[in-house]
Amino acid sequence: MSFLNSAIGAMIGFSLGGPIGALLGGVIGSKLGSRKSSFSSKATYTSNQQQQTAFFVALFACFAKLAKADGKVTTDEVEKVDTFIKERFKFDKEQRLFAIKVFNKAKDDSVTYEEYATQLSNLLSLNKNALVVFYELLFELAMSDGVLDSKEEELLKKTIIIFGLDPNLFTNLKSNLSVSISDPYKALGVTKDMSFDEIKKIYLKKRKEFHPDSLISKGLPEELIERAKEKFIEIQDAFKQIENKMKN
Secondary structure, eight states, X not given: OGGGGSHHHHHHHHHHOHHHHHHHHHHHHHHHGGGHHHHHTXXXXXXXXXXXXXXXXXXXXXXXXXXXXXXXXXXXXXXXXXXXXXXXXXXXXXXXXXXXXXXXXXXXXXXXHHHHHHHHHHHTTXXXXXXXXXXXXXXXXXXXXXXXXXHHHHHHHHHHXXXXXXXXXXXXXXXXXXXXXXXXXXXXXXXXXXOHHHHHHHHHHHHHHTOHHHHXXXXXXXXXHHHHHHHHHXXXXXXXXXXXXXXX
């Protein structure tokens, strides 16, 4: 997402408005200086670039707020986020530095976690699956040290409501990230009392919706494609496990 450090990024920030736009503008603005006006008249961007940018910025802003859920950000928490960024995302040096700048600026601003999450939810209201991926990344960060404290849990539960996601998602993720073997029924979002045909129908729908190409076309940044691929594989593996159980 090289345009994040360009006039296009500044234009996207202006068009987004709200806390996400202000945060993006604050991070990019100082880099443009007097060049801003000369670039802005020529720069163009797509609606997909706008959504991808909002996802990227909101993700690291919410990371910051999650880390500060107990009222402060400790050195250990900063290191945890930095390690998470290095190990979880395939960022180049420039992207990683940008993510860290967003994180640092957001952790010290007066905007609340809920405000960032609400604006993203409104921007991606037609793409709930991208919001699911966003939520799962937040959950992974919160659980990356093996502990989910009460303040983090409170914010993650609020996010379910803000995003309008399945209320069972929090419980399922907490269960799956707390044990080494996940439940394929929970991973696929089905129950054991469903027929094979019902489960297959849900599987085919999710397989299409969570295909990496589909998510990227609807707002998931390409830099986060690895998480989309993992989600896609999780869905396929869960169905295969269920299929083997029900047919043997």
